[in-house]
Amino acid sequence: AQSVTQPDIHITVSEGASLELRCNYSYGATPYLFWYVQSPGQGLQLLLKYFSGDTLVQGIKGFEAEFKRSQSSFNLRKPSVHWSDAAEYFCAVGAGYSTLTFGKGTMLLVSP
Amino acid sequence: NAGVTQTPKFQVLKTGQSMTLQCAQDMNHEYMSWYRQDPGMGLRLIHYSVGAGITDQGEVPNGYNVSRSTTEDFPLRLLSAAPSQTSVYFCASIAAGGGTDTQYFGPGTRLTVL
Numbered sequence: 001a002q003s004v005t006q007p008d009i010h011i012t013v014s015e016g017a018s019l020e021l022r023c024n025y026s027y028g029a030t031p032y033l034f035w036y037v038q039s040p041g042q043g044l045q046l047l048l049k050y051f052s053g054d055t056l057v058q059g060i061k062g063f064e065a066e067f068k069r070s071q072s073s074f075n076l077r078k079p080s081v082h083w084s085d086a087a088e089y090f091c092a093v094g095a096g097y098s099t100l101t102f103g104k105g106t107m108l109l110v111s112p
Numbered sequence: 113n114a115g116v117t118q119t120p121k122f123q124v125l126k127t128g129q130s131m132t133l134q135c136a137q138d139m140n141h142e143y144m145s146w147y148r149q150d151p152g153m154g155l156r157l158i159h160y161s162v163g164a165g166i167t168d169q170g171e172v173p174n175g176y177n178v179s180r181s182t183t184e185d186f187p188l189r190l191l192s193a194a195p196s197q198t199s200v201y202f203c204a205s206i207a208a209g210g211g212t213d214t215q216y217f218g219p220g221t222r223l224t225v226l
Contacts (some may be wrong), residue, residue, distance in 0.1 A: 004154075043116075043202055044155070044216035090154055101171070102154035 002027045004093050004103035007029065011082050012109040021076040021106050023091030033074040034092040034100065035065055044090065061085070086110045114138050116153075116218035118203050124224045125193040133188040133221050135203030143206045144186040145170070146178065149198040149220075155202065161186055193225045 003026045013019050025031060032051050036044040048059025055067040065076045074091060088107050094100040116145060117132045125208060135186075136146065145160040147170075155171030161180040177189040203218040 003214075009152075043219050044204075045217070046214050099160075100155075100157060101168075102156070104152055104154045 002031075002093055002101045004091050004101055006089075006091055006103035006106045008106045009104075010107045010109065013112050015083050016080050019076075019078045019081045019085070019108070021089050021091075021108070023031065023074045023103060024072050025074065025091070026072065027093050027095040029095075031093045032096055033067060034094075035063070035074070036061065036090045036092065036102075037087045038090065038105075039062075039087045047076070047089075048092050064092055068074075081108075083109055083110045083112070115202055116205050116216050118201075118218035118221050120221060121144045121219070122222050124226065125190075126226050127194060129193050130189070130191050131193065133190075133201055133203075135188065135218060137186075137205040137216070138184065138186050139205065139216070140183060140209070141207050142183065143204035144180070145204045146176070146186070147202045147204065148172065148197075149202060150199050151220045157202075159187065168197070190223075193223075195225045197223065198225045200225060 005024045007022050021082045022099050035047040037047050040046045048057050048064050050057045050067045057065050064080050065074055088105045090105045091103040092100040116137045119222050127190040142163045146158040148156050156172045158176050159178040161167045161171055164183050167178050167180055180186055201221045204215050206215040
């Protein structure tokens, strides 16, 4: 069965500092991988996705993620965090959008 | 485009009552899905549809029914509500196929079952 682990429940980062959110997955074939962001009281917004090809994926809002097959990881990064990035972030894996399994989320707090 | 719309935004039910959560999209998307979100659990897929007349079960389908009579609408029915169904429900849609497609989520329905 497919699964996603986001080891960090909460992360606090200073504004302007770099960010890395961890995601490890278990999947029986080549996975489709996704990162979503959810602001309080809002639905989810897709940040980026990996289907195939270049393992470094660029997304919206300055985010990027790197697929590392050997480590079963798909970590999300941003070089300089803004206060508006404070939100909950979800990693997901599946054979496509219809069959996604989500991680439990990482709450990002941004300190001034 | 209005995107993905969900009604109602909030709902309180008593155990045993039935209701339908509405979801509609005006982007002519073929794929639509229903998720529930519970604290510390992320999102879990309830049911999904790959086109009008075609539905399938997700990870947590028990207690829920769906139908897809049109491309635009994908209602979720609770036949006999239980407190365990207290959750936030999200509907999502995407155009079929294509690695460049984006999945769009509705704003959610917060359901409380007493």
